[in-house]
Amino acid sequence: MLDMPSSHVLALLVALLVLAMAGMAIAGHRRREREQRDHLRAMREREQRLRLSLWASNEIYWQYDLEKRELERTRVEPDLSDDLAVQVDLDKDHQIHPEDLPLVLDRLREYVTGGTQMFLSEHRIMGEGGQWQWMRARGRAIARNEIGHVTRIAGTARNVTSIREKERERRIANEVMHNMAESVAVVDAEFRFVAVNPAFTRMSGYEAADVIGKDGSIINSDQQDEAFYEKSRDAMQQQGCWSGEMWQKRKDGRDFLCAVQFNAIVEPGSRKRLYVVVASDITDRRRIEQELRYLANYDTLTNLPNRTLLAERLSRAIVRARRQGSRMALLFLDLDRFKDINDSLGHATGDRILRATAQRLQEVVGDGHTVARIGGDEFTVLLEDLSGGDEAERCAQRIIDAFDAPLRLDDRHEIAISPSIGISLFPDHAQVPTDLLKHADTAMYQAKAAGRRTFLRYADAMDGDIRRRATLIAALRKVVERGELRLVYQPQLVLADGRIGAVEALLRWNSPEHGDVPPSQFIPLAEESGLIVSIGEWVLREACNTLADWRRDGIDNVLMSVNVSAVQLLRSDLAQTVQQVLRETGVPANQLELELTESVLMANAEHATERLQTFRRLGVSIAVDDFGTGYSSLAYLRRLPITTLKIDKAFIDDLGRPGDSEDAAITTTVIAMAHSLGLRVVAEGVETAEQQRFLLQHGCDMVQGYLLSGPLNSLDCLRFLQDWQNTPQVVSASARLDPAASPP
Numbered sequence: 001m002l003d004m005p006s007s008h009v010l011a012l013l014v015a016l017l018v019l020a021m022a023g024m025a026i027a028g029h030r031r032r033e034r035e036q037r038d039h040l041r042a043m044r045e046r047e048q049r050l051r052l053s054l055w056a057s058n059e060i061y062w063q064y065d066l067e068k069r070e071l072e073r074t075r076v077e078p079d080l081s082d083d084l085a086v087q088v089d090l091d092k093d094h095q096i097h098p099e100d101l102p103l104v105l106d107r108l109r110e111y112v113t114g115g116t117q118m119f120l121s122e123h124r125i126m127g128e129g130g131q132w133q134w135m136r137a138r139g140r141a142i143a144r145n146e147i148g149h150v151t152r153i154a155g156t157a158r159n160v161t162s163i164r165e166k167e168r169e170r171r172i173a174n175e176v177m178h179n180m181a182e183s184v185a186v187v188d189a190e191f192r193f194v195a196v197n198p199a200f201t202r203m204s205g206y207e208a209a210d211v212i213g214k215d216g217s218i219i220n221s222d223q224q225d226e227a228f229y230e231k232s233r234d235a236m237q238q239q240g241c242w243s244g245e246m247w248q249k250r251k252d253g254r255d256f257l258c259a260v261q262f263n264a265i266v267e268p269g270s271r272k273r274l275y276v277v278v279a280s281d282i283t284d285r286r287r288i289e290q291e292l293r294y295l296a297n298y299d300t301l302t303n304l305p306n307r308t309l310l311a312e313r314l315s316r317a318i319v320r321a322r323r324q325g326s327r328m329a330l331l332f333l334d335l336d337r338f339k340d341i342n343d344s345l346g347h348a349t350g351d352r353i354l355r356a357t358a359q360r361l362q363e364v365v366g367d368g369h370t371v372a373r374i375g376g377d378e379f380t381v382l383l384e385d386l387s388g389g390d391e392a393e394r395c396a397q398r399i400i401d402a403f404d405a406p407l408r409l410d411d412r413h414e415i416a417i418s419p420s421i422g423i424s425l426f427p428d429h430a431q432v433p434t435d436l437l438k439h440a441d442t443a444m445y446q447a448k449a450a451g452r453r454t455f456l457r458y459a460d461a462m463d464g465d466i467r468r469r470a471t472l473i474a475a476l477r478k479v480v481e482r483g484e485l486r487l488v489y490q491p492q493l494v495l496a497d498g499r500i501g502a503v504e505a506l507l508r509w510n511s512p513e514h515g516d517v518p519p520s521q522f523i524p525l526a527e528e529s530g531l532i533v534s535i536g537e538w539v540l541r542e543a544c545n546t547l548a549d550w551r552r553d554g555i556d557n558v559l560m561s562v563n564v565s566a567v568q569l570l571r572s573d574l575a576q577t578v579q580q581v582l583r584e585t586g587v588p589a590n591q592l593e594l595e596l597t598e599s600v601l602m603a604n605a606e607h608a609t610e611r612l613q614t615f616r617r618l619g620v621s622i623a624v625d626d627f628g629t630g631y632s633s634l635a636y637l638r639r640l641p642i643t644t645l646k647i648d649k650a651f652i653d654d655l656g657r658p659g660d661s662e663d664a665a666i667t668t669t670v671i672a673m674a675h676s677l678g679l680r681v682v683a684e685g686v687e688t689a690e691q692q693r694f695l696l697q698h699g700c701d702m703v704q705g706y707l708l709s710g711p712l713n714s715l716d717c718l719r720f721l722q723d724w725q726n727t728p729q730v731v732s733a734s735a736r737l738d739p740a741a742s743p744p
């Protein structure tokens with residue numbers, strides 16, 4: 001270079017300088033380029049991050065140009081080329097739900113006029129699948145004009161459909177929980193209260209503040225033991241659910257029964273186990289159910305099992321008896337003349353009698369046996385594990401004896417009533433409940449027919465008897481119109497002066513189909529069927545007509561005694577009939593006597609007294625028939641306006657026989673006491689001179705019986721009366737009586 005001319009050196013230096021400068025420029029350019037690239041990359045990365053976060057957050061980017069009123073929505077995708085931008089005129093944006101658009105515009109107005117710090121709106125837009133989606137859009141101004149007005153807003157919008165749906169669900173659930181009639185309590189895994197609804201408060205009396213954090217056992221009741229509650233908790237822990245009935249205790253200490261359903265859930269945030277306890281108060285429902293069950297199975301009047309429960313227990317008892325090879329009995333019990341008492345004394349008294357009967361029955365048979373009321377005055381007693389039929393009969397007898405003492409209705413009232421009992425045995429008489437019941441019923445009917453206040457064991461022949469009863473009743477309906485009835489008359493002797501003082505009219509039925517049917521058979525049937533009212537009226541009229549005839553034939557001082565059934569006294573207007581018949585026949589009232597059985601009068605004493613007074617006012621005499629067979633005391637009789645007492649034949653039979661008889665003592669006492677009450681005493685069924693002598697000696701007023709005469713037809717009786725009148729007899733202890741006057 002030293003050899004080079006200086007011009008060349010200079011040129012070289014310039015060239016080198018230029019080169020150096022060019023190199024520097026290139027290097028600077030490259031650096032700038034690199035910096036620019038780095039910057040761009042950083043920007044792109046930022047943008048990509050932004051894009052990714054927008055994409056990941058599933059938000060839409062939007063911009064709104066307020067001047068052009070143009071809305072641009074961009075659904076950001078990870079890759080820029082996939083971005084989907086849509087530009088619309090906001091006012092005509094059909095993607096916004098027409099109902100929500102006014103709201104969106106309102107919100108926008110609020111924001112641009114400074115009313116809000118941020119544009120915020122929730123509205124529906126049409127989604128890609130053609131379904132409305134709820135969007136939550138936020139945005140802020142990104143450009144303003146020279147006077148500061150917002151010209152462009154940008155922001156994001158997010159699909160909140162599912163959030164809103166969940167919120168809605170939560171709101172509804174909350175609303176439901178608050179308005180539910182069922183109590184809802186949420187308890188944690190340790191069974192401590194976490195939340196309760198208002199129904200819980202209503203039901204338990206505890207406010208939420210009283211129980212939150214406390215152990216669920218604070219509402220446990222003493223009705224169920226600890227073990228029960230423990231068991232339900234265990235089940236819940238192991239199976240995640242439990243349902244059943246649970247007694248709980250209110251804050252005020254009262255217990256209530258709940259139908260409870262426990263279900264385990266997992267708390268969404270904490271993942272902790274919780275239990276939701278839904279409970280409804282079923283105390284009332286249970287009470288009503290129990291009442292209904294009670295009504296279906298028990299008789300509300302007496303609290304005894306009814307027919308339904310009896311049938312059930314009978315079936316079970318039969319199954320047991322069959323398995324054990326044991327015997328059982330069904331006693332069918334019906335109160336004698338209950339219908340009359342009920343009709344005359346009123347249903348309130350009838351009800352009290354039924355209650356007292358139920359109580360007495362239960363007392364007699366004990367709690368171990370089922371006593372049921374199966375309707376009206378019908379009761380049954382179920383006796384299990386019997387040694388034999390005799391045991392059932394002994395029980396029936398105990399029942400009958402127990403009813404000898406009057407039933408106490410209240411502090412002031414008592415009533416005497418007797419039962420008739422039919423007995424059927426398993427397996428002897430029947431194998432199924434219905435047959436056992438039917439046969440016991442049949443036997444009971446027979447017991448009634450046999451004179452009441454007794455019991456009978458079922459026998460096959462009874463079914464025939466029942467059929468006969470039915471045909472007899474049918475035939476009885478026509479007796480009056482067919483003229484099948486007639487009266488016979490049995491004279492009564494006045495011991496003091498040997499006069500015939502009275503005759504008793506006795507009814508006879510000669511049926512073309514059944515022949516002569518004794519009154520002991522057909523009178524109960526007539527009473528049962530109510531036919532006795534018309535038949536009795538016929539008897540009364542016939543007897544008075546006969547007496548009127550006799551009076552015309554010169555027999556004018558004889559009393560006509562007519563039997564009157566309880567049914568007539570209590571169910572018909574007998575007083576009016578008597579008055580009418582007396583008027584029609586011209587018989588003086590003081591020549592008529594009505595005979596009523598003792599049991600009827602006693603059972604209905606108060607009511608009967610009232611009716612009897614009417615007859616007494618008319619001048620008609622009243623006799624108490626069959627005295628001694630019932631349960632009345634003379635003191636009780638004093639309350640009745642009666643004139644005559646007829647001592648039952650059962651007491652007369654033994655009179656006059658050697659040795660001290662109890663009947664003789666009773667008879668003499670009855671005579672003395674009756675006289676002290678001013679009553680005339682008539683002895684029935686006097687068959688021997690000894691009996692008559694005894695009665696004469698002890699001051700009995702009158703006698704009636706085969707010794708004097710059996711019942712006679714009206715003509716024969718007239719002759720008897722005339723003969724007697726024409727040949728007055730003095731009755732002495734030896735008596736004039738014709739022993740030939742044998743039974744008819």
Ligand SMILES: Nc1nc2c(ncn2[C@@H]2O[C@@H]3COP(=O)(O)O[C@H]4[C@@H](O)[C@H](n5cnc6c(=O)[nH]c(N)nc65)O[C@@H]4COP(=O)(O)O[C@H]3[C@H]2O)c(=O)[nH]1
Pocket residue numbers: 490505506507518519520523536539563564565595625626649684685686687704705706707710711
């Ligand atoms: N062994 C025996 N018996 C004697 C003797 N003297 C009379 N008798 C019978 O004893 C019954 C007396 O009648 P009662 O006690 O009123 O008992 C009557 C009466 O309660 C009822 N009865 C009869 N006629 C009527 C009536 O017209 N209306 C109503 N409601 N009942 C009547 O039927 C019952 C039975 O009447 P009867 O069969 O006629 O039976 C009559 C009579 O024939 C005797 O010395 N020895």
